[in-house]
Structure formats: structure tokens, C-alpha cells
Amino acid sequence: MAITPEESGVFHRRPPSTPAVDADAAYLEKLGYKQELNRSLGLFSAFGVQFTSIAIASGIFTTLVVGIGFFGPAAFWSFLVGGALQVFTVGLAVAMLVSSYPLAGGVYQITGRITGKPWLAWQTGWWLLIAHTVAVTACSVSIAPFIAGWFGVTFENAVDALPWTLGLIVLATIINIAGVKVAALLNNIGVVAECICVFGLIGVLVFFKHPTQPLAFLTDSGGTATGGHWFVPFLFAMILPAYAISSFDATGNASEETKNAALKAPLASVLANVSSYVVGVVMVGMLMLAIQDLPAIMGSALPVKDILDTAVGSAFANVFEAVAIVALFAAVVMLQLTGIRVLWSQARDGQIPAASWMRKVSKQRIPINATLTIFALSVVFALWSSLLSVLTAMTALAWGLAYGVVVTVGLYALLKKKLPKHPWHYGKLSPVIFVLAIAWSAVLCTLLVYSDPIHVGLGMVMVIGAGAVIYLTIPKSRRGKSIDTQTGHL
Secondary structure, three states: OOOOHHHHOOOOOOOOOOOOOOHHHHHHHHOOOOOOOOOOEOHHHHHHHHHHHHOHHHHHHHHHHHHHHHHHHHHHHHHHHHHHHHHHHHHHHHHHHHHHOOOOOOHHHHHHHHHOOHHHHHHHHHHHHHHHHHHHHHHHHHHHHHHHHHOOOOOOOHHHHHHHHHHHHHHHHHHHHHOHHHHHHHHHHHHHHHHHHHHHHHHHHHHOOOOOOOHHHHHOOOOOOHHHOOHHHHHHHOHHHHHHOOOOOHHHHOHHHEOOHHHHHHHHHHHHHHHHHHHHHHHHHHHHHOOOOHHHHHOOOOHHHHHHHHHHOHHHHHHHHHHHHHHHHHHHHHHHHHHHHHHHHHHHOOOOOOHHHHOOOOOOOOOHHHHHHHHHHHHHHHOOHHHHHHHHHHHHHHHHHHHHHHHHHHHHHHHOOOOOOOOOOOHHHHHHHHHHHHHHHHHHHHHHHHHOHHHHHHHHHHHHHHHHHHHHOOOOOOOOOOOOOOOOOO
């Protein structure tokens, strides 16, 4: 959503006579921007951005309680179906759109360039900015008690947890300020930690002798499906994969730092999404079958830890917990990194208050002021950390709404042949994938709002309203610029 130097005073296009450094920089220039960030990520690191942001093994460690609470062990089938809908509709659709527009800002850029409606693009970017920032806080809140416990500290209330939560947010911010290579290193550590979680958990549950439930146990709803009415709890349990597998444009937001981004960013995204889904299905199934005391597990705040404690002993459960916490902290860093890129992309286009300050890049080629702004927002959300479940649900809803909008406009562009040439596509299956993605996004958003209409539904309305107010504070000379939907230029 580039604007001219005369209009913004903040964007400077590369002079026409300056040769492009490589194909990535040339395509970026064609879309209206010069290369400013450090393009150093290969396929593995791009994969790691998405895989670590999802953090499937460690994420299930903290969110399995949602599935069990709604549908007992039968939540396995909700994960199987809901996860497939997440990954093979929305995930595939977003990956194809990222291939068309491999730009920092992801959904914000895609929506604006297809529709030519900057206000709509701005709102989707705002939702994702909030989603990533709230996710940073929510993950920090969830792991703070575990890290404090390693030092013999226990929390009596949310106030006790606040200093630890803030400390984690500060550490993540320092890492992101240090540079993308430092963040990528931690990201790769996060990938290794996730793999240790996955293979360690599956390995111990396969080879360690412990009481195992028969496969029929996976049809036990734990008393939630009374009178044979199983469909509603089955639907609500599909919120679990929505929590566990999301942030589909994480690699897209890092695409201006990825080599051969039009191909590698969507490829990395799909590889991360599919592998997370497969791992999640296996893990959820094996954990459910390892349950020995169903009423106790359904009443537990940490069902995974309690399942492992009783099935294979506390020693392994503690090791799994420690590795999971490391992986979740890496996820905090990646979630913050992608949120920063959304904000920086909006600032680069002049579509944010104080854009000239917000878009500044440090000598290390880091969007330094956007980083500090995201940090400040995370701190604000940390003051609301007592409502962790609400924060988590609002994160999923903000993602769901933003992806719902982008796959809808993506289908329009696909049918009208408005998408630029892109190396990642699905041929004749593409329209089918987009239609299913739209349908699933609508179902998911409805479930999330219905689960808590006051906090989650009304909370999201307030987020949208706040976004509208902020958008109106953008100077009229920059606000709501029309976009040529064919070229992406003004």
C-alpha cells in the first residue's frame, strides 16, 4: 500500500537507475518498496518462524484443557476435523496469497492490494497486530508460573505473576531489538525444543509401559454429550485446534527477510502447518488414551502434566514441561516479531499516526520504534492478565476474523483473475479451498463469540472501534489512499 514521497514525506522509492540487488529486491521494488530489512532467512528459518509461532507440542501442553473441557477424550475427533479445516483450507489459502504478495504486513497488504480499500486493509492489519500482541502477553502469562516455580516462587494471585510476565516480555523485546539473526537463532532453538517435545512425548508414550485405554475411549465425551446430543460439544471442542494451529501469515510477515520469498515463504508456511497438524493429531490421541482418571483430568487446570505424571512418572513430565516452556518462550519472540512487521508495514505506508517515527529502521535493519510500540502494547495487556482465557479467545477471534476477510477477498481476486503471477498455487482446486476456508472461518468466529459473548464478542467490537478511532487520527493527506488493484500502486 505504497504512497508517494510527496504525500507522506516518509517513503523514498529506489531511483529507477539503481539496479536491483536480486530478484527478491526487484519484485519488492515492483510492488512499490525498496529493500530495507535484512533478507537473510532460508527455508528452514522461514519454516521455523511459522512452526515456532504455532508451537504445537508446547501449545497443547497449555491448551488441551479447552478440548477436554468441552468434549472429554472425544475432543480427539474435534481436533482431527477442526485441525484439518484450519490447515487445509485457511492455511493453504493464506499461503497462496502470501506467494502473490510476499510483503511484511501479510494480510494487511494482501487485503489492501486486492480491494483498493485502505480502511479495510488497515482494520485487518490492526486485528492481527492485536492478535500477535495479545498472544505475546497470553503466552508470557501462561509460562510465568512454571519459570517462577523453577526458582521456588509460587503465585497467590495475578499481581504476583505480573513482574515475571513483564520480565519475559522485556527479554523477548531485547532479542528482537538485537536483530533478526539473533531472533532466528532463538527461533531455531525453539524448533529443536519443539521437536524434542514431540519425539520425547510420543516416544515415551509408545515405549514406556503404562495403562492404556482402548480406542473406544476416544468416543467418551466425559459426560458433556448428554442424551446423545454430541454435535454441539463436538463443535465447541474444535476451538482447541484454532488455539493450537494459527498465525498462518507469520512467514508472510517475515517474507521481506526471506530469500526467494514468493516460493519459500508459502512453502515454509504449508510445511509448518501440515507438520503441526500431524504432530497434534498423534499427540492428542496418545494423551487421551493415556488418561487413567478421567474425572480428575477433566477437572485439572494442567491436564497434560497430570496425564504424564500418572502415566510415565513426574520425572519425564517435569522434563517435558521445561522443554515446552523454552519452546513457548521462542514462540513469544516470533509472535512479537511478526506483530512488529505488521505495524512497521502500516507505518511505511503512512497509514498509522506518527508514521515517520514508527517506520524508522535501526543500523541493524530492525524496525526499532515499531518494536518499542509493540512492547508497550504488550505491557498494557499484561495488566489485564488475570483474564488469560479471555485473552486467548480474543487472540483466536482476531486471527479468525482477519483470515476470514483475506480469504474472502482472495476468492474474489482468484475468480476475477486479479492476483499477480505467483509460484505457489493449487490449480483447479484453488477456488474450492478458498470457499471452504471462508465457511470454516465463519463457523470458527461464531463459536468463539458464542463461547463468551460478553468478554470475547464485545471485546472484539471494542478492538474494532478502537481501530476505527486510531485510523481517523491519521492525517487526511495520508488516510484512505486509493490503490490501483492491478499494480498495487497509487
